[in-house]
Amino acid sequence: MSQKKAQIQVEQKVPESIVKKTQRDSKLRDLVVKKRAERLGQNKVRRAQLEKSAQAYEAEYKATEKSLVDNIRKAKSEGGFYVPAEAKLILVIRIRGINTLNPQVRQTLRLLKLRQLHNAAFVRINKATIEMIRKVEPYITYGYPSRTVIKNLIYKRGYAKVNGQRIPLTSNTIIDQQLGKYGIHGIEDLIHEITTVGAHFKEANRFLWAFKLRGPRGGFIAKRRSFINQGDWGNREDLINDLAKRMI
Amino acid sequence: MTSVPLVSVFSADDSTKVTAKHIPLPAVFQTPIRPDIVSFVHTNIAKNRRQAHAVNPQAGMQHSAESWGTGRAVARIPRVSGSGTHRSGQAAFGNQCRKGRMSLPIKVWRRWHRRVNIKQKRHAAATAVAATGIVPLVLARGHRISQVPQIPLVVEDKIESYEKTTDALNFLKRFGAFEDVQKVVSTKVVRAGISKQRGKKYRVRKGPLVVYFNENAKLLKAFRNVPGVEVVNVTRLNLLQLAPGGQLGRFVIWTQSAFAHLDKLFGTYRYASVLKDGYQLLRPLLTNPDLARIINSNQVQEKVQPAKTTKVLHDVQKKNPLKNTKAMDRLNPYAKKQRAAAVAAIKANTKGTKKIKKNKALKKASKAAFNKVAASLSDATKAAVQEEQDIKVKYFSVQKGAAQAE
Numbered sequence: 001m002s003q004k005k006a007q008i009q010v011e012q013k014v015p016e017s018i019v020k021k022t023q024r025d026s027k028l029r030d031l032v033v034k035k036r037a038e039r040l041g042q043n044k045v046r047r048a049q050l051e052k053s054a055q056a057y058e059a060e061y062k063a064t065e066k067s068l069v070d071n072i073r074k075a076k077s078e079g080g081f082y083v084p085a086e087a088k089l090i091l092v093i094r095i096r097g098i099n100t101l102n103p104q105v106r107q108t109l110r111l112l113k114l115r116q117l118h119n120a121a122f123v124r125i126n127k128a129t130i131e132m133i134r135k136v137e138p139y140i141t142y143g144y145p146s147r148t149v150i151k152n153l154i155y156k157r158g159y160a161k162v163n164g165q166r167i168p169l170t171s172n173t174i175i176d177q178q179l180g181k182y183g184i185h186g187i188e189d190l191i192h193e194i195t196t197v198g199a200h201f202k203e204a205n206r207f208l209w210a211f212k213l214r215g216p217r218g219g220f221i222a223k224r225r226s227f228i229n230q231g232d233w234g235n236r237e238d239l240i241n242d243l244a245k246r247m248i
Numbered sequence: 249m250t251s252v253p254l255v256s257v258f259s260a261d262d263s264t265k266v267t268a269k270h271i272p273l274p275a276v277f278q279t280p281i282r283p284d285i286v287s288f289v290h291t292n293i294a295k296n297r298r299q300a301h302a303v304n305p306q307a308g309m310q311h312s313a314e315s316w317g318t319g320r321a322v323a324r325i326p327r328v329s330g331s332g333t334h335r336s337g338q339a340a341f342g343n344q345c346r347k348g349r350m351s352l353p354i355k356v357w358r359r360w361h362r363r364v365n366i367k368q369k370r371h372a373a374a375t376a377v378a379a380t381g382i383v384p385l386v387l388a389r390g391h392r393i394s395q396v397p398q399i400p401l402v403v404e405d406k407i408e409s410y411e412k413t414t415d416a417l418n419f420l421k422r423f424g425a426f427e428d429v430q431k432v433v434s435t436k437v438v439r440a441g442i443s444k445q446r447g448k449k450y451r452v453r454k455g456p457l458v459v460y461f462n463e464n465a466k467l468l469k470a471f472r473n474v475p476g477v478e479v480v481n482v483t484r485l486n487l488l489q490l491a492p493g494g495q496l497g498r499f500v501i502w503t504q505s506a507f508a509h510l511d512k513l514f515g516t517y518r519y520a521s522v523l524k525d526g527y528q529l530l531r532p533l534l535t536n537p538d539l540a541r542i543i544n545s546n547q548v549q550e551k552v553q554p555a556k557t558t559k560v561l562h563d564v565q566k567k568n569p570l571k572n573t574k575a576m577d578r579l580n581p582y583a584k585k586q587r588a589a590a591v592a593a594i595k596a597n598t599k600g601t602k603k604i605k606k607n608k609a610l611k612k613a614s615k616a617a618f619n620k621v622a623a624s625l626s627d628a629t630k631a632a633v634q635e636e637q638d639i640k641v642k643y644f645s646v647q648k649g650a651a652q653a654e
Contacts, residue, residue, distance in 0.1 A: 017540055017541060017544040020544050020546075020549070021544055024549065028554060031554075047581045048581075050580070050581050050582070051581040051582045051585075054580055054581070054582035054583075055582055055585075058582070058586070152570060155568070155569045155570050155576075155579070156568050156569070156570050167562050168562055168563070168566035169566075169579070170562050170563045170566055170567070170575070170578070170579075171562065171563075171578060171579070172578075172579060174562065186579070186580070187579045187580060188580050188582070
């Protein structure tokens with residue numbers, strides 16, 4: 001004979017610790033959701049700003065190129081010569097290894113961030129840096145990088161020095177966190193600062209870790225000779241771009 | 249006043265009958281369980297039953313063996329003197345030699361025994377007693393106590409007057425302790441190894457430990473022949489019996505007076521021990537062991553920082569933005585438009601697309617015309633053309649072969 005068991009309503013008491021924990025967890029979750037929404041909103045604003053500034057830079061670059069061309073044409077038409085401004089920025093590439101180095105040369109290369117073979121770095125041109133470069137000339141090759149080369153270097157081989165660590169530039173947040181206070185919020189801002197050697201070039205350049213390039217496809221000519229003497233070391237002005245393209 | 253755990257004393261004749269209800273647990277059972285102390289004390293105390301032994305000091309050395317020195321194309325080990333037997337000239341004395349003495353022969357004056365600080369020994373005993381009252385520990389040690397009515401099992405003093413083994417057995421059966429005895433019996437095995445020839449033939453497990461109080465108790469003889477059961481007076485509790493092998497949680501059967509004596513023996517948390525001079529029970533590190541409650545309490549949660557998430561500074565793998573459009577778009581929001589503009593520019597600049605197509609069409613038409621002509625050639629001309637082509641093929645393949653051979 002089957003009898004239905006009387007349904008006794010037992011008040012299920014939930015343990016106090018569980019109640020507290022669920023309350024706490026829900027509060028934390030709300031916080032997280034709120035923060036995320038905030039962050040996404042901020043990101044949207046930032047990305048719009050970055051796009052706008054990138055567009056502005058593009059226009060600026062075009063304008064500078066056009067003005068150079070126009071000036072040359074104008075000078076030609078007047079029978080004169082247009083001497084463009086001296087380069088402000090050079091790309092230095094170390095072409096000699098670490099063995100048997102003069103200690104001063106060793107130290108200077110270290111100061112230029114060139115601790116390893118085929119390391120590349122941007123250097124601003126002033127009296128001080130010119131002297132440094134002169135000291136290490138047989139161990140480096142350098143020249144005036146084009147905009148494309150700068151861009152490619154930073155995009156493909158760009159790493160940042162953050163807390164002494166080498167962090168890849170995979171996102172603008174890394175740049176924004178470190179250089180935001182200098183008005184550099186994204187990678188295009190960084191590239192612009194380097195190409196135009198702006199007011200915060202020092203901070204932007206220090207933020208960048210030395211570029212670790214590969215050996216050049218097609219090889220060097222003769223590292224034992226200067227570039228002028230059908231070799232490789234020293235100033236090769238605009239031809240650094242060809243070498244850099246083979247090394248990026 | 250905080251609640252004290254209570255224990256019932258069972259009647260010796262009837263396991264369902266309780267002669268004394270709600271006796272407070274002696275404070276020993278509240279001591280913190282310290283397996284580290286127990287294992288340390290046990291390893292040392294276990295050495296104290298050892299008897300000195302040694303190898304014969306002359307073993308392997310009863311030769312006048314001498315090394316032959318160098319120059320005789322043999323190793324420099326001492327060799328047995330004399331002649332006329334195989335043994336002469338054989339190596340002797342060394343531990344590596346056959347029939348040589350062992351290295352570092354065991355001496356009788358080896359330090360066989362270990363002394364342990366009294367306090368440590370007492371703490372170990374206390375903790376071992378405490379462990380006998382914890383069911384999971386007793387079960388973990390391997391005792392079969394599923395039918396035992398209560399742990400710790402306290403029985404009236406009547407069992408102290410048992411003289412017959414049958415009484416003892418029946419008592420154990422009544423209280424579900426016989427299963428443990430059966431375990432001992434069924435798992436008696438011949439010992440592996442040489443010691444079976446040296447008087448230790450069987451390996452026997454430990455069963456229940458019966459603890460009594462009155463010195464004139466006869467139960468020792470009654471329980472003596474029950475396999476696995478040990479009997480001990482409460483004043484002489486032995487760590488080697490309470491935690492055999494250093495493992496806590498022996499199944500113990502207490503008599504009422506033995507149980508009551510424990511407070512005097514070990515003392516309580518309010519009073520030091522009477523019988524162990526100056527001994528005070530070990531105090532636990534935590535007074536409130538409910539960690540979950542502590543962690544979730546308001547006082548702790550108010551001070552606690554929110555849990556840190558692992559902050560990933562960057563992707564594990566760097567993607568090349570010059571090749572990977574997603575990576576590029578993430579870095580440069582303007583890149584998408586730039587790409588679109590570039591594509592549009594290419595399209596705008598390719599005015600000659602029609603020309604290319606036209607050239608292709610032209611090429612096709614010319615080839616068709618040629619084939620038509622070729623088909624209309626006479627057989628002789630065809631053969632001549634074929635011959636010329638064969639020569640060319642041959643010539644070029646020869647050239648290739650020559651080049652490859654080089």
